[in-house]
Amino acid sequence: MAVRIVIAGGSFGGLTTAYELRRHLGPDQATITVISKDRRFVFVPSLPWVAVGRRSLEQISFDVAGPLASKHVGFVHQVVTGIDTERKGVATEGGEHPYDFLVVATGHRSANEAVEGLGPFDGPGHSPMSAPEATELRSAVQALLEQPGPVVVGAAPGASCIGPVYELAFELDHLLRRRKLRHRVPITFLTPEPFLGHMGMGGAGKIRQLLEGRLEERDISYATSAAVKRITADAVEVEGASPLPSVLSIVIPPLAGIEAVANSAGLPNPKGFLPVDAHYRHQVADGVYGVGVAVAMAPVGDTPVPVNFPKTGHMTEQMAQIAARDIAARIAGRSEEAAGELSARCVLDMGDRGAYLAVDPVRPPRDAIPTVSEGRRWLLAKRVFERTYLWHAERGRRMPSTLGW
Ligand SMILES: Cc1cc2nc3c(=O)[nH]c(=O)nc-3n(C[C@H](O)[C@H](O)[C@H](O)COP(=O)(O)OP(=O)(O)OC[C@H]3O[C@@H](n4cnc5c(N)ncnc54)[C@H](O)[C@@H]3O)c2cc1C
Structure with missing residues (x-):
């Protein structure tokens, strides 16, 4: 019988996990179902451009059902209301979805x-x-x-x-x-x-x-x-x-974890995020993984006013790929080596120019001296990346993370 994989969340973490899983597992090996409260994938890094009137929401989003179907991934447009880790089921307004593996990619609740x-x-x-x-x-x-x-x-x-x-x-x-x-x-x-x-x-x-x-x-x-x-x-x-x-x-x-995670017994930390290991497996709940903003990550040191560790889109993709490969390896009876620490690449829009930042690993001390570069070309790169990312994601293709964000 095919293994049942359920993914909660249809954004960077959810889509990347689904596409990566399908690269490793055929439909006869695993059913993959994405459950999301939003039908549309929104390219969140472009929301500041929506705010200043440079993009419409339509320009930076697409309906996920078609691309997922093209990869033989089911889509359920429902709100997840709870997760029962004992029974291994995801509760939605429409009923329960049993899983063998569950990937939680539900992002954050703005506190x-x-x-x-x-x-x-x-x-x-x-x-x-x-x-x-x-x-x-x-x-x-x-x-x-x-x-x-x-x-x-x-x-x-x-x-x-x-x-x-x-x-x-x-x-x-x-x-x-x-x-x-x-x-x-x-x-x-x-x-x-x-x-x-x-x-x-x-x-x-x-x-x-x-x-x-x-x-x-x-x-x-x-x-x-x-x-x-x-x-x-x-x-x-x-x-x-x-x-x-x-x-x-x-x-x-x-940020905090979403209510459905925060209220599910045995799953969240006090802030509603999932404690995970280096494979992005939940530290306690069997078969459960967490990727993206939904996972718990300790701050880097103490600061006079609290500042928390960033969980960027680029990092979310890395987590999703690690988790998907680990699930595929476990289904094949292999044990996947945990990938190293996360790196981050991002381009900051500065209005008339951009600043590129590459940090590896994200947490200090670092092997490489971070790259910081500034210029109009980075603004252009950010615009091209947004278009290229959306083009690929809408066709069920995964973007190479190394292209930067
Ligand atoms: C304004 C802004 C700008 C940013 N800019 C950058 C940038 O330039 N570069 C960068 O790398 N990162 C950037 N980030 C961070 C990046 O957007 C996040 O890292 C990324 O969105 C995380 O993806 P995710 O899949 O973990 O969560 P999200 O993108 O938050 O997606 C969560 C998914 O879960 C679904 N969901 C939530 N609750 C439920 C529920 N109860 N039931 C079912 N589905 C549910 C949602 O519908 C959504 O599909 C930015 C973030 C913000 C807010």
Whole structure:
């Protein structure tokens, strides 16, 4: 009988796992089913572009059912409501899905409640962390263009996804300069990082100096080790400082695991993430794997204000490939060697140019000195990567991770 593999989540982690599994296992060896609450794959790294009006959601997303079917992978469009690791079943609103192997790739829940007023739908603060939130932010950016005023862009204590906040600060600066409105919009950048470019991974090469220089050059004030505590309609309050006037407050929240994982006995850590080993197997639950933002990763050292370890798209793909190969090896009766530590590549959009960062491994100490490079070509590379990634993913093909992000 074919082995039953269920994958919860249909984004970077879920799709990469499904495609990689099919490269190793034919339909006679394994049934593979992806369960996702969203029918569309969204290229999340482009959400800041949605927020500043440079992309529509349609341009950066596609329906996953067709590409998965072309790989003989089933698709269930349902919300996962719980996981029973004893019975080995995934509960959805439509019924239970039994598994022999389960890969949890359900990403995060934005813990917006960590900052009073963060919203975005029930408070004045904004965030680009999901498609609906980025769309809401887009309207707020349009309103700023009509009625300019001070802006705060930042990350809350405990945030782990700091890169997009830098991108939004630079993109807003660029947009306002093109509209000849920058002189009417003071921008302040607030980060829990102990220094710019820490990014939750202890910094990397000269990224700190690059970011300090570029923020100063563009007249963007900044504060590090900043603990944002409250957002009101016209200000952002930070621990130990006077409130900063702000008509547009964009603050990235700390992340937690989704409720279905957080509430499943024997599965989550206290934050709702999955504790995994070097193969991305759950440390306790038999047959369960976790990949992407859903997994628990300890912060890199202590910082005065908490900053968490980033789980980027590039890292998510590496985790998915390791997990898929491990499952295939176990089904074939082999034991797969655990791959080494994760590396990270990413391109930061700085409005009129990009900055490329390659770090290997992500956690210090590192074998290689991180590469930091800046120029217009990286912005072009980021746009080409987005198009190429979507083109491949929509055709059931996996992108080589080495191309960068
Ligand atoms: C604004 C922003 C910009 C970023 N920019 C970059 C970048 O430039 N480079 C980079 O490498 N990384 C970037 N990242 C990080 C990257 O997007 C994540 O690492 C990546 O999305 C993680 O993929 P994932 O599959 O783990 O989770 P997600 O992409 O969050 O996907 C989760 C999946 O699970 C599904 N799901 C959730 N809950 C349920 C449920 N209860 N039932 C069923 N399905 C469920 C969702 O529908 C979705 O399909 C960025 C992140 C953000 C938010």
